[in-house]
Amino acid sequence: LGLNDAFKAVCRYWDRITHPAQVIQSLPAALATMLDPADCGPAFIALPQDVQGWSYDYPFELFKERTHRIRRQMPDGNEIAAAMVALRQAKRPAIIAGGGVQYSGAVEELTKFAETHQIPVIETIAGRANMVATHPLNIGPVGVTGSDSANAVAEAADVILSVGSRLQDFTTGSWTAFAKDAQFISLNVARHDAGKHMSLPVVGDAKLGLSALASHMTGYSAPESWTSFAKAERAKWDAYVAENVRPGNRPNSYAQAIGIVNDLCGPRDRVVAAAGGLPAEVTANWRTLDIGTVDVEFGFSCMGYEIAGGWGARIAQSEVEPDADTIVFAGDGSYLLMNSDIYSSVLTQKKMIVLVLDNGGFAVINKLQNNTGNESFNNLIADAPTVAEAFAVDFVAHAQAMGAAAEFADTPADLAEAFKRAKAADKTSVIVMNVDAYEGWTTEGHTWWEVGTPSVSDSEKVRAAHEEVESARVRQRKGV
DSSP states (O other), rough: OOGGGGGGOOSSSSEOSGGGGGGHHHHHHHHHHHTTTOOOOEEEEEEEOOHHHHHOOGGGGGOOOOOOOOOOOOOOHHHHHHHHHHHHSSSSEEEEEHHHHHHHHHHHHHHHHHHHTTTOEEOOOOTTTOTTTTTTTEEOOOSSSHHHHHHHHHHHHSSSEESSSSOOOHHHHHTEEEETTEEEEEEEHHHHHHOOOOGGESSSOHHHHHHHHHHTTTTTOOOHHHHHHHHHHHHHHHHHHHHHTTTSSSSSSSSHHHHHHHSSSSSTTEEOSSSHHHHHHHHHHHHSSTTEEEOOOSSSOOOTTHHHHHHHHHHHHHOTTTTEEEEEEEHHHHHHHOTHHHHHHHTTOOEEEEEEEEOSSOOOHHHHHHHHTTOOOOBGGGGGGGGGGOOOOOHHHHHHHHTTTEESSHHHHHHHHHHHHHHHSSSSSEEEEOTTTTTTTSSSSOOOOOOOSSSSSSHHHHHHHHHHHHHHHHGGGGGO
16 A cells, blocks of 8 residues: 555545556546536546656547536436425425535525525525525524524424435434424435435436426415514524624624624625634624625534635635635634645735634634533643643744734724735735633534433533433434
8 A cells, every 4th residue: 555545535536547548548537526416526546657657659539628517417207296296285394405506506596496485495504605694585504503593494394305415414413403204305416315314305406406396386385474483583593693793792702703704804705614613603603695605614624624725715716706805714723734825825826814713722622522521631722731831823923924914813803903904905814813712602503413422421520411412312313
């Protein structure tokens, strides 16, 4: 095994070229994998140095210019018919809008379908910008890191149309967020995801699938009482968020920083967050200003993705929306893991605005430790047993050393002024603000989450936490 083999675990296609002729088969296979709507992912081709030196008479046709298209798969008619029957019988329908809506370019179809039939829409983390916050049928984000409004709708819904969602742990509250007798319909290009949780599967493209469903739904509308209930829940959640992001309501917090940026950014500015507590805080508190402007990557809490991903997002954004900004939210832990693309962004003149919100370590994991009955251990620098004398990193000086404009904001008011300067700047800006590790969290909007807790412990707090966690397990739907 060599270094190249390490990529197998994170690639959809992997191959090692041992003869030049192999490229004729491997290259098209790699492209096909990258463009497949169901099984797409990274492709890796290893080209050893000795093979690089070989000559080979390739066929001319291999180098002809061609257009590669992403396939749009039309759903099966029988699956559409079964889904239509279930939807038309629904008294409390809901739509889960996932990231697949974005990938398919199906926002218009989703919105029209929801409006025509007056069905409340709840969003996943990846689908966070399928609707603007002010749309009357946008009831908010659902799941573990969601909103009270969307979770109330999820709990009461009798038929749920999931569009472009993998229905994973955070979306479903470890399968406690929905009624046990609720019927799922899952429209997804991936057969595996479409069949999850005894769903009525509709395997196909979201754009084509929604259009096909719409053609069979003429005359149906969700009961007005149900839609009014969902809107009322959203109004209550909006009031909570408005107070939660208000500067001065508690010590410096993620939510306050998010609220300030939300108020001052442009409608087409793009927001990027990935790891620690920030994805949950952005998902709960960000009010989407325009379609496709929120990128929250929470698949594996990808620490270090934020700045590198933000640079990539800015490269793409600059080609179509050069006057908009890419705004990156990162914690101190993620910054320390991977920050060098601040230098890359300055070097390539791809401006970003990076907010480093410093809570002195990995505070969200410290919170999880405490919530499961454990004492704080080795997550906050201040109480790490291996640290003899704690000190803070000078993130401002570090970012300046990589060519960025950087400054420290002591208060939310300072942050607002710094953000205005960053907006006006012509190169990457880094704004650092300390946030409270204990009091700075959004406390509402959560569902149950299946976290492993010891069933046997000498600690009374651990045993109590275990009992509390297990008491909610009875709400889990069976049949994954």
